[in-house]
Amino acid sequence: MTAPVKAALLQITSTDQPEGNLGMIRAMVAEAAGQGAGFVLTPEVSNCLSNSRAHQREVLCMQDDDPVLAGLRAQAAELGIWLLIGSLGLKTGEADGRFANRSFLIDPKGGIAAWYDKIHMFDVNVDAHETYRESDGYRPGDRAVVAATPFGTVGMTICYDVRFPYLHRALAKAGATILTAPAAFSPVTGAAHWEPLQRARAIETGCYVLAPAQTGLHTRPDQKERRTHGHSMVVAPWGEVLLDMGTETGIGYAEIDPAAVTSARKRVPSLGHDRPFSLDTSAL
C-alpha cells in the first residue's frame, strides 16, 4: 500500500565547489524536513556544476569517498526522510577518465535504495554560441531503474532523458508511479521545450513528474558563462502543473497522492493500450 507524501524540490545554483554546495543543500533539506516534507529532491549535478574537466578531475570523488553523498545520506538518516540526490558527478575509475552522472534515491535510514546513471548524453549545438558535449566528460549508463517507496514506485531519469519517451514508458510499465527528472536545463532549450516535455511525460505515463532544477548563473566572471533554466516543476498524472518555481532559488512543495495516479490511469488507460505494428517503408 502506498500513502501520500509532501515532496520538497530544492531549486539551487550549484557552483563548482562541492563543500559549499553541500552546506547550502543541507540547510535547505533541514528547512524542508522542518516544513513536513517526507521526500526531498535536489537537481542534476548538485555537487559540482563546472565547464572545466580539469577542475572536475580535481574536485570530484569516487562514490565511496564522496563527501556530498556521505553528508546527505547522514542527514536523511537523522531526519528520517527519503531523499533524491538528483545527481552527483563522480569518478568511476574507468580508463577513459570519464565521470558518472549518477542519481541516488536515499532511504530514511541513509541507505542507497537505488542509483541510476544518466543514459542519454546532451551532445547538442544549441545555437552558434552554445555547444554541449556531455559525453566528452560523462560515461552514459545503460540500465533503467525503478524503486519502491511508501509513496509509490520511483522511476529514475535525469535531464536530457526527458526527450526519450520510450524510457519513461518502460519505467511506467515496470510499475513507476513517480518519475524523477532532476535537471540542469539550458536556458534556450528550456524556454522552448522544458514544460511541454515534462507535462507530456506525465500525461502519457499517468505518473507524477518531479523535476528539481538548477537555476541561474553558475560561473564566476573569470569563467566561461554557464546558466540554467530553473522552473523546477511538479506535474500531476493528469497533466496539471502543480508547481513551477520560476527562476529564483528556494524550496517548492507539492502533495503527492498515489490515488491521483490510479484516477488518471482509469480515465485514460493508454498505458495499457500499446499495439504491435509493422513499419511500411515501401513508399520511400
Ligand SMILES: O=C(O)CNC(=O)[C@H](CS)NC(=O)CCC(=O)C(=O)O
Ligand atoms: O554538465 C554537467 O556537469 C552535467 N550535465 C548537464 O548539465 C547536462 C549536460 S550539459 N545538461 C542537460 O542534459 C541539459 C539538457 C537540455 O538542456 C535539453 O535537453 O534541452
